[in-house]
Amino acid sequence: MTDGNIVFAEYGKTAKLLHGNSILDAAKKVDIEISAVCGGHGLCGKCRVVVKEGSQNLEPVSHLETMSLSREELAAGYRLACSTLLNHEGTIVVEVPPESRVEQQRLLVAGIETPVSRHPSIKKLLIHLSKSSIENVKSDAEILLEGLSNQGQPTARIGYDALIRLPTALREGDWSVTVALRDDREIIGVQPGDTTNASYGLAVDVGSTKVAAYLLDLNEGKVVATASTPNPQIPYGEDIISRVLYASMSEKNLKQLQGVIIASINKLLLDTCKSAGVNVSEVYDAVLVGNTVMHHIFLGINPRFVALSPYPPAISSSVSVRAKDIGLRINPAANVYVPPNVAGFVGADAVADVLATELYKSKQLSIMIDVGTNTEIVLGNDQRTISCSAASGPAFEGAHIEFGMRAEPGAIENVYIDPSNLEPGFKTVGDARPRGICGSGIVDAVAAMLKSGIINNFGLINTKLNSRRIQKEVDRVPQYVLSYKEENDVQHDIAVTQLDVQEIQLAKAAIYSGAAILMKHLHVEPREIQKVFLAGAFGTYVDPQSAVIIGMYPDVPLERVQFVGNAAGSGARMALLSREVRDNSAMIAHRIGYVELAADPSFQREFTEALQLPHKDLKRFPTVAQLIKRRE
């Protein structure tokens, strides 16, 4: 018997690896859960791990693995955990990449954490002062400013809200007070005694579909609570344009849309503050991001002209506005910072994406794709950056999909199909009985249907295949059943319909053609792209391989793809923690070029070609072409 040791470095765990056992088995023993939808049979290809050391002690790459992994991935040490067995005694060091981690998936939805050096706009300072004497009477403000000056803050001025609290605070604190200082410039709050430990900020990503809020402890630089809610504007118009039309109809409508979104942010504020035990008046700063239309509406700016050619935003620089001016119920003297917009359809959220991915800092050419109803795409590096917005619709969020749903318990989030018998396997959120399909599930399903030949490159379901799961006509269209009603809680079959596949084709074609036009503008080929950042609300972590199989983004080696979750929220949190990040955002917005896709002469052709799966021009998708070919 040959035994080995396997080290899971990121988890700080080591397991015994017995002869004949797989890496997946060893991981289970030390409670590391690795995604494997097919149950460890080497079929789904989702249990990818990277062997960093000791590969010589493992059995050679199996045929199953060559079918799931590209040459580049194999060269980089990628293996399937279920298929990799010990061969010689020794130590193996393994990395579990984010996309293979099960426990991490929920957290990753919150977006990547790009480290920033903490330098928030808000600084709390405890100052000990001396009161006036009758011989030398000074005003309260004078005493405070002198005290601050002695602590190296000579340029501060007292804001109105702090001023009206000052006389009482000084006496209640017996001349020791804590001031909340904004940008080393304005005193926005003053409290008796030492309250320096209570300093919070709120970062909010206002998506057209979902609003996500993060309460941060500004002293620690850490998230202390998060909450999210569907965008309450949806009843006024599912897509952005409908909401623009509604808001443009009257001042009252605009106020109404602004009112509901601010109310829902206030609700998230209260929820996060309650769960973290924080008083809302201790929240001294906020950063809001959103696409240009969301930006205009939450600021109360008429978004009408954003939707009319040439689609100018009201403002492209950052906006700083007092919380009480927009009705946000954090400390009323607090400032709300909104990063700049690039264009009418590349808003503050895209700038936040760029902040989070740090694409603008890198020498490597990267592409950032923030998938949503409107998908913002940014291509570039530290030299040149260019952006566009693709009208991709809400399909990737599970909307307009027959059995689509949000990533709630029971949502099918990962799918594989056994090519030998066309039987599916899937994983649901919370491992609950299936109720529907979320965004990542539908991408997986379409990719698996393509790989297994259930659909062809035009997306058409092959009803001639011999499988009871392929139904010729349900509501006049064919479909592929993932879960029979006997197997689920919803009393009907859960299937992917022909129309669902078409929705996904339309959506991914919008995105890919946008990316293609940006590449054309920068004169670059897909293989030159060193990094693909996939952001956005797919519900859960989308499988990067499935996404490339359907042709959603340029075909690059899989290890170059990083799913960054809600990167706009990450960027908002970074701007909350760092004044330098805010400065960078101004620079980014100024530097990013914008391409109006509708005005690009090649858009129509690019879009039409991208409707095929993965693309009409298979030369653009060499890896996918090879994968599909292997299955045939």
Add this chain to the structure above:
Amino acid sequence: MTDGNIVFAEYGKTAKLLHGNSILDAAKKVDIEISAVCGGHGLCGKCRVVVKEGSQNLEPVSHLETMSLSREELAAGYRLACSTLLNHEGTIVVEVPPESRVEQQRLLVAGIETPVSRHPSIKKLLIHLSKSSIENVKSDAEILLEGLSNQGQPTARIGYDALIRLPTALREGDWSVTVALRDDREIIGVQPGDTTNASYGLAVDVGSTKVAAYLLDLNEGKVVATASTPNPQIPYGEDIISRVLYASMSEKNLKQLQGVIIASINKLLLDTCKSAGVNVSEVYDAVLVGNTVMHHIFLGINPRFVALSPYPPAISSSVSVRAKDIGLRINPAANVYVPPNVAGFVGADAVADVLATELYKSKQLSIMIDVGTNTEIVLGNDQRTISCSAASGPAFEGAHIEFGMRAEPGAIENVYIDPSNLEPGFKTVGDARPRGICGSGIVDAVAAMLKSGIINNFGLINTKLNSRRIQKEVDRVPQYVLSYKEENDVQHDIAVTQLDVQEIQLAKAAIYSGAAILMKHLHVEPREIQKVFLAGAFGTYVDPQSAVIIGMYPDVPLERVQFVGNAAGSGARMALLSREVRDNSAMIAHRIGYVELAADPSFQREFTEALQLPHKDLKRFPTVAQLIKRRE
């Protein structure tokens, strides 16, 4: 018959002066009304004029005139218009000093007009812009800022209220808009088309008794409407300290006092806007002045500590606050500027007084006395300036006086008493039938009673004199009747009681002793004072001679005394018209020294000596001593 020509230069009028006619007669012919309470008999001494040219053509100074006019006044060309007759044919040029003008009196209450070079905080600019093209999309804000930059305003930023109006305004105005720019820095408003002609500001003097508002056209630099109202806080406490106590009791009380004062300012705003045909949203700037307690209350700052030793104000520098933060209903984005405070009892109103009198600019030593419930006194010149506050009470405003009233029609505003028979003559506001006595009337009355021997230097009424007007005991005190009930509309006698005289003594002693202590601090004698500025709400124009006779201010030649009316309001208007004046106010407040009278060891003695009429030490009042002596 010898005829002459008399020129009233300030009026631009010339009259024929017939032999045997007086200057008063000639003035009447050309509708120039000169104050003469005694009807032109040379008794009241109120028809003073200054002969600038041609005195050789007039009869010599009469005995009556030497009784009313000081040596210095006679040397300066002062005559009594009623007693000055033509002697030789020729031209005489006469100046009617402000205190002798009847028609001007009401206007003078509004305060002196010190010329300022117009440079308001608010500037309106018309800009013609070009809209974005699809080839070069710019945000609306970017287009506006570029347009402003092209007009020499490169540093402007867009305020939130302007931003939310910008997209619509640009299109409604077909890319021609008018911006309201504050301090060349912030765009606070944007309107379609050319509205540059509509730019207004509101200056408000918040007195503890009266609130006066002035609506100014900022383009013209002129007052277009004025309005005033009693301070609505009076029911919460007549004097300042009562109001401080009330406001200190709870947050709710403070909000209540702030609420009523802001509501009354809003009412004055609406009244002035209505009468001038101005939209309140076109009022882009405001300056509020008031004593430190009023300042704190209208800003919503707890005034409690201002009333507790060492009486520190919450802030001594100027305050700039947005109109909507304090509920002022001018343009909500407008700024409200409040000049600095010097000390707990020398507030922004005193700084405004100093601005209006320009005392701080002059090489001459001047004293400014702003008479009110608290009387602010400032002594100094361009080298050194010192201030104090005297608790004079409201007697000079007609309060705490048995038959006191505001300067409404029927208020006795000027009084003289014929020394030969102790019969009074008086003039009422609007020449209506008498209803009571206003502030200037009571000062006049007490001075006349002293001059005619009805009261002695202790203020005691001499009940042994032979006059039916002197009544020994009415409500247990003696009094002197000005108007019998048969002669008036109020169904009772209108008299000056012994208690009234005492009130005036207390009030004037507080003021004089404050002035005396300031003089002591600067080591100056009364005769070194080149200018006395008398400001404040006496109802109408107080007679400077009467005021000095009762010993209210240092005895200086009468031509050095200038009644400046509501100088605080004048200073507020100046600050509204000029950014330089605002800069000066900061310098003034910083430079003015403050003397806490209660802490001065000589205060008690000074006060006690000043209780006598005019003063225990007659050497301090040589002119008055001489006047009283002449009458005896």
